[in-house]
Amino acid sequence: MRAEQKTQQLQEVVEQLLRLVGEDPSRDGLMKTPERVAKMFNFLTKGYTQDIDEILNGALFPIKYDEMVIVKDIDFFSLCEHHLVPFFGKCHIAYLPDKKVIGLSKLPRIVEVFSRRLQVQERLTQQIAETLQEKIKPQGVAVVMEAQHLCMMMRGVEKQNATAITSAMLGGFRTRRETREEFLQLIKRSPVQKGASFWRHDDESFT
Numbered sequence: 001m002r003a004e005q006k007t008q009q010l011q012e013v014v015e016q017l018l019r020l021v022g023e024d025p026s027r028d029g030l031m032k033t034p035e036r037v038a039k040m041f042n043f044l045t046k047g048y049t050q051d052i053d054e055i056l057n058g059a060l061f062p063i064k065y066d067e068m069v070i071v072k073d074i075d076f077f078s079l080c081e082h083h084l085v086p087f088f089g090k091c092h093i094a095y096l097p098d099k100k101v102i103g104l105s106k107l108p109r110i111v112e113v114f115s116r117r118l119q120v121q122e123r124l125t126q127q128i129a130e131t132l133q134e135k136i137k138p139q140g141v142a143v144v145m146e147a148q149h150l151c152m153m154m155r156g157v158e159k160q161n162a163t164a165i166t167s168a169m170l171g172g173f174r175t176r177r178e179t180r181e182e183f184l185q186l187i188k189r190s191p192v193q194k195g196a197s198f199w200r201h202d203d204e205s206f207t
C-alpha cells in the first residue's frame with residue numbers, strides 16, 4: 001500500500017474510533033487528531049520497513065580484541081501488541097567479539113528497529129540478541145531489557161511500579177556463568193536467570 005493511502009486509511013480508522021468512544025470528531029480539539037494519530041502510528045511502527053543490513057552498512061571492523069563490549073542504558077519505546085499502548089525502559093547489550101566489532105552507535109539503531117513495531121518484551125529481547133549474533137558472529141551476546149508497561153500501570157493501582165525484566169543470553173553468556181555474572185555486575189543488576197522474565201504480559205489475570 002502506498003504511504004499516502006495507508007495514512008488516509010489510518011485516519012479514517014481513528015475517526016471511527018473517536019466516534020465509538022462517544023466523541024465528536026468534528027469538534028475543534030479533535031479536528032486534526034486523526035491525522036496526528038495516523039502520523040504517529042506510522043512513526044511508532046516504522047521498524048517494519050527498516051532493513052538491518054542497510055542500517056549496519058558495513059560498520060563491522062576487524063580487530064584483535066576479545067573482551068566484553070557493553071552498551072548499557074539504551075532508552076527504548078515500544079508498543080505492546082496486546083493493548084497498543086507503550087512499554088518503555090532501558091536495554092543493556094553486551095557481546096564477546098570474535099575478530100570483529102560493530103560501530104557502537106549501531107547498537108541503539110538495532111534496538112530501535114525492533115522496538116518500533118508491535119511487540120512483547122520477551123520477543124523484542126530475543127530478536128535483538130539473535131540479530132546481533134547473526135550479524136556480528138561474536139562468541140556470545142547478552143541482552144537485558146527492563147521496562148514499564150503502561151497497560152499495567154494505567155489499569156492496576158497495585159502494579160504501578162512493577163518493572164518487567166527480560167534477558168536473552170547466547171553463546172558464552174549462556175554457557176559460562178562467570179561471563180554472565182560479569183555482565184550483570186557491569187550493568188549493576190542482580191543475577192537474572194537466562195531467558196527469565198518474572199512477569200508475563202499475557203498473564204491470565206491481566207487481559
Ligand SMILES: [Zn+2]
Nearest residue numbers: 080082083151
Ligand atoms: Zn499490554
